[in-house]
Amino acid sequence: MATGSADPWHLIPIGVLSVIFVIHLLSYVATGPRRAGQFFSKLGLRRNKKSLEEARRQREAKTTELGAYADLYQNAEESAAEIETALDAFAPEFKEEMRPQLKDYLGQVLLLAKTANELDGIIGDIPVEALKKDKAELRTKLEKASPAMRAEYEDSIKEVEAQEESFKALNEQRELIDLRLRSSVNQIQQLRLDLAKAKAADKEREASLPESLISSVRSRSEELSNYIEDLKKGHLEALADPFEELEKAQNDQTSLNKKPS
Structure with missing residues (x-):
């Protein structure tokens, strides 16, 4: 069955979804x-x-550590380094003010990349096909069950279906994180391009851009931070612990299998 004691996947705590911030x-x-x-x-x-x-x-x-998302993070990191280099060239007085803003932003991007990679690993360990097989077997037994056992089988089927819905929600959350991650990388790349364009533009625009750039990075970093906090406090926690619940459902099913139908 899907959650035998020999299967290691169910031991993975769902708490890994709340990945701690990495500042360094x-x-x-x-x-x-x-x-x-x-x-x-x-x-x-x-x-x-x-x-x-x-x-x-x-x-x-x-x-x-980042798996398939390492290149995305590297692109963001390189863009941040190029922004600092460009500021050195025509607005060095803003470099020190920009550096912590870029660091915070990269911290958010890194966290999204780590979270997406963790979710990939967890989702890959979930035996979705085994769940479908278990549900099919339960339905077959339900058809032949005595009236006294029908309610037990129906409850077990509902529990498996609830876990399937949780896994579906988890996969959708992973897709949302992936989209937000890619958008965040695109944004810092766009900032790099904006800075490059400003160097070739008129002096008035060039002089005002650093402050605008700092404000933009700060705003986007705060937006990402709020999104991640919402993710940790709401969406992921709302999934409860599907592994624990699934194991309970499987244990109940094992007990049913030992009873005569």
Whole structure:
């Protein structure tokens, strides 16, 4: 059945959905001496063989942690680094003010990427097909059950169906997180493009852009933060603990199987 004691998936706590914020961000090493130097400088690493190996290990660890979403986060991180570099060129006085805003924004993007990857793993461990098979078997037994047993089988079927609905909601939530993650990466890439355009525009616009850019990053970071808090306090918690409930339903079903129909 779907939740035998030998199956490890049901032991995964649903609490993993409330991924804690990660403030300490690891930078990726880009190609090319100029960008590599900038990244190493921010990390406090020397440009020697040992430092290169350390940076490579950090990058590999990040890829493992974020799974299929590692490239998305790297794109956001590179865009943030390019924004800082551009500010160095024509508005260095705003760089220090912009840096914490970018860090906060990247923190939100990182959290979304980690959450999406965690959800992928959990959803992949859920035996949806086994649930369908269990429900079909219960319905078959229901047709042959005595009047005294029919209510028990009907309740078990309802419990399995409730879990199927929970898993459907979980998958939909994962899709929403994926969409929000991609939108967030697109937004910071657009900010990078806006800054590049401003450098080629008139001086009046160039002078006003840094403040506008900082305000935009701050606003979008706050929006992401509110979304994530809502996610943690509402949507995901509303799913309760489908693993615990499913295990209970399966145990009830096992007891029924031992009774004569």
